[in-house]
Amino acid sequence: MPALLIDGKAEAKRVCEQVAQGVKAFAEQHGNAPGLGVILVGSDAASDVYVRNKVRETQSVGMHSFEYRLPTQTSESELLTLIESLNADNKIHGILVQLPLPPGIDVNRVIESIKPEKDVDGFTITNTGRLAAGLNGLVPCTPAGVMILLKQVHSELAGLNAVVVGASNIVGKPMARLLLSEGCTVTIAHKKTVDLKSLCKQADILVVATGVAQLIKGDWIKPGATIIDVGISRVDQDDGSTRLVGDVHFESAWEYAGAITPVPGGVGPMTIACLLANTLIAAERLASSSVQV
Numbered sequence: 001m002p003a004l005l006i007d008g009k010a011e012a013k014r015v016c017e018q019v020a021q022g023v024k025a026f027a028e029q030h031g032n033a034p035g036l037g038v039i040l041v042g043s044d045a046a047s048d049v050y051v052r053n054k055v056r057e058t059q060s061v062g063m064h065s066f067e068y069r070l071p072t073q074t075s076e077s078e079l080l081t082l083i084e085s086l087n088a089d090n091k092i093h094g095i096l097v098q099l100p101l102p103p104g105i106d107v108n109r110v111i112e113s114i115k116p117e118k119d120v121d122g123f124t125i126t127n128t129g130r131l132a133a134g135l136n137g138l139v140p141c142t143p144a145g146v147m148i149l150l151k152q153v154h155s156e157l158a159g160l161n162a163v164v165v166g167a168s169n170i171v172g173k174p175m176a177r178l179l180l181s182e183g184c185t186v187t188i189a190h191k192k193t194v195d196l197k198s199l200c201k202q203a204d205i206l207v208v209a210t211g212v213a214q215l216i217k218g219d220w221i222k223p224g225a226t227i228i229d230v231g232i233s234r235v236d237q238d239d240g241s242t243r244l245v246g247d248v249h250f251e252s253a254w255e256y257a258g259a260i261t262p263v264p265g266g267v268g269p270m271t272i273a274c275l276l277a278n279t280l281i282a283a284e285r286l287a288s289s290s291v292q293v
């Protein structure tokens with residue numbers, strides 16, 4: 001039987017519609033819509049596209065978008081000064097610094113300078129720790145989006161074997177924590193993992209976030225498994241054109257999987273939808289904490 005194609009675009013649209021309703025209610029109650037500040041330093045082409053998409057989607061759900069495009073030569077202290085001003089600005093409820101940052105800027109210092117309540121990427125130590133401890137915080141957007149997709153396929157995740165390939169702070173580690181919190185038995189595979197193929201074959205749920213194009217082949221997959229492909233790479237074709245592919249070799253994986261995300265149109269749209277959901281959550285929490293005495 002062919003695999004179920006997990007439609008991230010349709011699911012993201014549903015999440016964005018819900019966020020738009022929440023934004024309307026927030027604006028009616030507080031007199032102003034939530035605001036998201038997005039900072040891009042330098043001229044990385046991929047980052048430029050991501051930021052443009054984030055700005056467009058923020059506006060489409062009725063939020064205010066504040067965009068800060070800084071030159072590559074921007075110093076760390078100039079960037080920290082901007083973040084400090086956004087931390088103090090009541091019109092801004094979420095702050096996102098697009099990564100990667102140019103060399104010479106300490107990414108950890110920059111992330112830590114974001115007020116945790118406005119850290120809509122969920123990258124600060126406070127939000128990382130809250131997630132690890134099972135406490136309410138702001139959860140990184142891509143793993144949050146993946147969990148929504150998985151819950152579309154599985155009414156119950158508890159007891160399933162989940163393998164996360166890739167151990168980044170942005171995706172792999174928070175992904176594993178979310179799967180664990182749902183009762184999955186979780187393994188994180190990484191560059192040093194021995195016999196990745198055998199490990200992948202044991203996974204009921206396989207989440208791949210390595211940045212290595214088409215790393216996972218069909219015969220690495222347990223028949224019927226759910227495959228979530230977080231990767232996106234542009235590869236050359238024989239005819240001189242290029243196309244986008246994921247970290248999973250889709251054409252062969254499709255034959256084995258029970259359900260699989262396409263690239264593009266799978267996880268990507270969910271990341272932005274969850275960024276907007278996080279911004280609304282941040283705005284609601286900030287508003288309720290400011291009325292308490």
Ligand code: GUN
Pocket residue numbers: 096097098099100121141142170
């Ligand atoms: N660069 C690639 N992915 C991300 C992300 O999720 N957030 C930020 N801030 N930068 C990124």
